[in-house]
Amino acid sequence: MHKIGIDLGGTKIEGILLDESLNSLKRTRVSTPQNDYSSILNEISSLVNDLSKNISEFSIGICTPGAISKKTGLLKNSNTRCLIGKPIQQDLERKFGKTISIENDANCFAISEATIGCAKDYSVVFGVIMGTGVGGGIVIDGKIHHGRTNIAGEWGHHILHQNGNQCYCGKKGCVETYISGPALENRWEKLSGKKQDLAEIIKEKENPNYLQWKKEFLDNFGTSLANVIDILDPDAIVLGGGLSNIDFLYDEGVKNVYNQVFSDLVDTPILKNSLGDSAGVFGAALLN
Ligand SMILES: [Zn+2]
DSSP: OEEEEEEEOSSEEEEEEEOTTOOEEEEEEEEOOTTOHHHHHHHHHHHHHHHTTTOOOEEEEEEOSSEEOTTTSSEESOSSGGGTTOOHHHHHHHHHTSOOEEEOHHHHHHHHHHHTSTTTTOSEEEEEEESSSEEEEEEETTEEOOOTTSOTTOGGGSBSSTTOSBOTTSOBSBTHHHHSHHHHHHHHHHHHSOOOOHHHHTTOTTSTTHHHHHHHHHHHHHHHHHHHHHHHOOSEEEEESGGGGOGGGGTHHHHHHHHTSSSSOOOOOEEEOSSGGGHHHHHHHTTO
16 A cells, blocks of 8 residues: 655645655645644645545555644644644544544654664664754654553653753753753853854854853763663664754763663664654654
8 A cells, every 4th residue: 555644844744655665656845824724734635635646545644743632632732833722633534534643753753764764673763853842752663652641752851850941841850941952052042141053052162161061961961861771772762853963962972871871781872863854754654
């Protein structure tokens, strides 16, 4: 059966068609209608119609930030605000007359890297997204591990420092409040008095505050991933999102993780993603 994947983002909706051997046959994108739920559904539907032309049997998977609540069936925690609280899965299933799969971007990232990306030779894979937000997904033998209540892998909201930074989720001290892009930029501004973005900050090696900033970053990165290894002991960890382009995470960062793991033997590969921005759309297709 062919597979269609749709990556529903805040600014663009991208679609892909894969054949049975996971070759990409067609790929297309449109802008996301702003603040208009029913137009978004219509755009998804016309993308699917376009991709499925002349194809009789196909599955549909959708990648979008946020998660379907197991309690209500409604989408929650999405940064495309007009989708929050909407029964997007049911509405799309009604439109297409078949079941579809929906997963958040971290799970789609993890399954695409674990299936066709840099972690395809590993069976237990922890995929990490570090960007504006911090997320994670667990794939075991090619399948997403959801957990009892659908929060498995939500690494960005485990508590790193008790009574630490206030997080939007209501808790204090979440990983995301220390090592997301905005959190790191805020910390830099506090230390140096300069408002700069990450790409600029990592060039500030001569700034007297740089070592402090980097040490905190590496310590937080190390503790938060060492916690994952202690609990899950994955075969590989893959980094994605904008921060995955920071080179020092792959040498000093990895060392810092290893130093904090509860074991005398740790050699977990911590890999840079190989699919880049395409992970979402491939991951969506691979959900089925
Ligand atoms: Zn949080």
